[in-house]
Amino acid sequence: MKDSDYSSTINHLRLGNTWKTPSGLSFYGELGVVESFNNGESLGDGDIGKSYEFGFAKKLSDRFAIKGKWEGTEIYNSTNSHKIEIKTKYKF
DSSP: OOSOOOOEEEEEEEEEEEEEOTTSOEEEEEEEEEEEEETTOOTTSSEEEEEEEEEEEEEOSSSEEEEEEEEEEEETTSOEEEEEEEEEEEOO
């Protein structure tokens, strides 16, 4: 009987910065490295690649805000992964 379906670990190490415009629009960017290794392997024994995330946030009114981000990893000798996420927030 298996306790879980754990098969691998992915670790990200990123450095980034945030910028804000006078109108209140915030941008951020992060760049770094990613490592993917299978169960039983040690840190440093896995496949290395690039990791990044870029996003924005804007409060449009006292009740409505929007955020978005694009995140990606490119692991050498493996598959690439990219995702986009957009969030809205409304206060009643």
